[in-house]
Amino acid sequence: MKNFLSPEANRLAPYTPGEQPRDQQYVKLNTNESPFPPSRRVLKALSRAELLKLNLYSDPACAGLNAAIAAHYGLQSANVISGNGSDEILAFAFRAFCGTGRPVAFADVTYSFYQSQAALFGLEAKVIPLREDFTLNVDDYMDFPGTIVIANPNAPTGIAVPRKDIQRLLEADPNRVVIVDEAYVDFGGESCVPMIFRYDNLLVTQTMSKSRQLAGGRVGFGLGGEALIEALNRVKYSFNPYNVGRLALIAGTAAMEDEEYFQSCCETIRENRAWLVEELEGLGFAVLPSSANFVFARCGKISGGELYRQLKENGILVRWFDKDRIRDFVRITVGSMEQLAALADELARILEDM
Incomplete structure (x- = not known):
């Protein structure tokens, strides 16, 4: 068969999404989705009248949506760009702020989408190992001459970097962009958004997939100084001007405006996370300190891969990464109490048989 793949495409390192099975009913704790439905305001906003407008393009x-996001954070609309999930904003940023003479740096154990984007755009990338305890020390990045990307809290570890440490990075070299990916910040991290007006080289990305229950809606956004947002829009309008669909714009706006529901869901996840950590530690797991809606844990009695397989065979999905340094861990989404209780019972059964 003829190979039509270009050399450039052949070098790619595609991101591997978490399993989304359709053949069986699972307790699904593998992709960090919210266990709660969207806000009632979202459901009300998605009216029949709006559905009848799907023959029209969305607002490029x-x-x-940008105005609602800006109002929430005390910013101006010029400080906001919305996208098809925060992954799209990150892709725009990799294209806008990295390239010839501008390498990119990120951690060895972090969101693997960064590696995929570096390969997609043919970027020089420096992978900087986390410390032995899986913490990120900003001193390891101080002398790097290019764009820096930090997931905060980190994925898959869940460990957060203090805002004052990121501030040190920003001040050390005002001529390099620091991208802080805050996909999980609403569950206990310290957001860098308040620093946007003080640092022109700070870009923060966030998503509505986790804390605003819109993973299927694909709504994300970037926050930064006007110059950074203008650069991102330059990439956007060179690639996909109508990047957020009509229904996603409506849903995202309504979700951003429902502060009470947002806070309630986040607080429940934090409470459920504390319960899960206690249960796991009681079963002999070592659990990394998490500020996210998931925990990263390992058990000395069973390998991460085997635990993942046994749980899946019994109807429970968690995430396992077959990678150096983290092969013994599983990442567990903080779901509803019913889901977590089912997980705890199954873990106890598995370990009892060992």
Whole structure:
């Protein structure tokens, strides 16, 4: 068969999404989705009248959504760009702020999408190992001459970096961009958004997939100084001007405006996380300190891969990464109490048989 793949495409390192099975009913704790439905305000906003407008293009400027996001954070619309999930904003950023003479740096154990984007755009990338305890020390990045990307809290570890440490990075070299991926910040991390007006080289990305229950809606956004947002829009309008669909714009705006539901869901996840950590430690697991809606844990009695397989065979999905340094761990999404109780019971059964 003829190979049509270009050399450039052949070098790619595609991101591997978490399993989304359709053949069986699982307790699904593998992709960090919210266990709660979207806000009632979202459901109300997605009216029949709006559905009848699907024959029309969406607003390329995302004006209503950007305004709602800006109002929430005390920013101006010029400080906001919305996208098809925060992954798209990250892709725009890799294209806008990395390239010839501008390498990119990120951790060895972090969101693997960064590696995929570096390969996609043919970027020079420096992978900087986390410390032995899986913490990220910003001193390891101080002398790096290019763009820095930090997931905060980190994935898959869940460990957060203090805002004052990121501030040190920003001040050390005002001529390099620092991208802080805050996909999980609402569950206990310290957001860098308040520093945007003080540092022109700070870009923060966030998503509505986790804390605002819109993983299927694909709504994310970037926050930064006007110059950074203008650069991202330059990439956006060179690639996909109508990047957020009509229904996603409506859903995202309504979700951003429902502060009470947002806070309630986040607080429940934090409470459920504390319960899960206690249960896991009681079963002999070592659990990394998490500020996210998941925990990263290992058990000395069973390998991560084997635990993942046994749980899946019994209807429970968690995430396992067959990679150096983290092969013994599994990542467990903090779900509903019913889901977590089912997980705890199954773990106890598995370990009892060993």
